[in-house]
Amino acid sequence: MRRSVARALVRPLALAAAAAVIPLVGAAPAAADSVVVGGFPIDVSQAPWTVALSSRDRFGGTRAGQFCGGVAVAPTTVLTAAHCLGEDVLGGPPNAARDLKVIAGRTDLLSGKGDEIAVRDARVNPGYDATTNAGDFAVLTLTKPLPRSAVVPMAGAGDPAYTPGTEALVSGWGDMSGGGAYARRLHAARVHVLPDDTCARAYPGGPEGAYRAGSMLCGGEAKGGPDACQGDSGGPLVASGRLIGLVSWGSGCGRPGNPGVYTRVSAVARALDVFSGGRAGSDEPS
Numbered sequence: 001m002r003r004s005v006a007r008a009l010v011r012p013l014a015l016a017a018a019a020a021v022i023p024l025v026g027a028a029p030a031a032a033d034s035v036v037v038g039g040f041p042i043d044v045s046q047a048p049w050t051v052a053l054s055s056r057d058r059f060g061g062t063r064a065g066q067f068c069g070g071v072a073v074a075p076t077t078v079l080t081a082a083h084c085l086g087e088d089v090l091g092g093p094p095n096a097a098r099d100l101k102v103i104a105g106r107t108d109l110l111s112g113k114g115d116e117i118a119v120r121d122a123r124v125n126p127g128y129d130a131t132t133n134a135g136d137f138a139v140l141t142l143t144k145p146l147p148r149s150a151v152v153p154m155a156g157a158g159d160p161a162y163t164p165g166t167e168a169l170v171s172g173w174g175d176m177s178g179g180g181a182y183a184r185r186l187h188a189a190r191v192h193v194l195p196d197d198t199c200a201r202a203y204p205g206g207p208e209g210a211y212r213a214g215s216m217l218c219g220g221e222a223k224g225g226p227d228a229c230q231g232d233s234g235g236p237l238v239a240s241g242r243l244i245g246l247v248s249w250g251s252g253c254g255r256p257g258n259p260g261v262y263t264r265v266s267a268v269a270r271a272l273d274v275f276s277g278g279r280a281g282s283d284e285p286s
């Protein structure tokens with residue numbers, strides 16, 4: 001079952017959105033983990049860079065169209081996961097999704113607060129590997145800037161925030177139970193950066209992916225518990241005030257021995273140069 005991660009993220013969410021118009025042929029129900037993903041509600045002002053990706057056309061209005069997370073790294077630049085923008089998710093190339101929006105400054109998805117900003121351009125990392133999940137990031141350009149105060153700096157390679165043991169906060173509107181209880185209000189969970197070999201052992205290569213220390217980051221708690229889950233994908237993992245990870249994948253949510261895997265932001269920063277330099281103006285689907 002290749003690509004189970006992208007499926008795991010969006011299909012259950014689409015199922016949860018009763019108004020979803022897509023026929024979910026072959027959709028599997030969310031993994032029924034018994035573990036509660038130990039987060040807590042926060043106000044978006046506590047992590048103002050956290051945005052929701054929304055398409056009401058695709059996911060219906062019951063959760064304002066939310067289907068993934070994202071993070072503002074510049075006033076008009078939002079990072080998210082590549083697997084959030086797959087054809088299986090959006091039904092076509094990302095730039096063809098007419099109502100793809102970023103919702104910023106909103107804690108309660110249904111409150112109407114904050115801003116809904118249309119996406120001008122969506123670029124999926126051309127190096128994304130859906131088998132291992134390596135390079136799971138995409139770059140969205142917004143039609144209107146977010147306030148500077150809503151932007152989080154990216155941690156570069158060698159930043160001490162990547163050191164195992166560092167406490168980090170992951171935020172999103174994803175599943176709170178591992179069983180399909182998607183949050184209406186923004187939640188966060190406190191996790192620790194874990195040593196690469198913890199994830200290398202947990203994920204040597206299997207149906208869900210393979211841990212690649214150069215482009216991924218391991219986070220969670222050895223005992224299980226607090227973790228990101230379906231619907232949080234693309235959202236931020238922040239430590240010491242800097243962005244270190246994007247929610248990417250894992251086996252279930254909050255399970256002991258199965259930490260969360262994040263896209264390593266230092267690898268994104270590195271790729272971004274090549275990306276905008278090499279691909280700017282290209283209309284090729286990636």
Ligand code: 4AZ
Binds near residue numbers: 230247
């Ligand atoms: C997902 O399917 C997903 N527990 C995201 C994060 C994690 C697992 C799955 C980490 O999008």
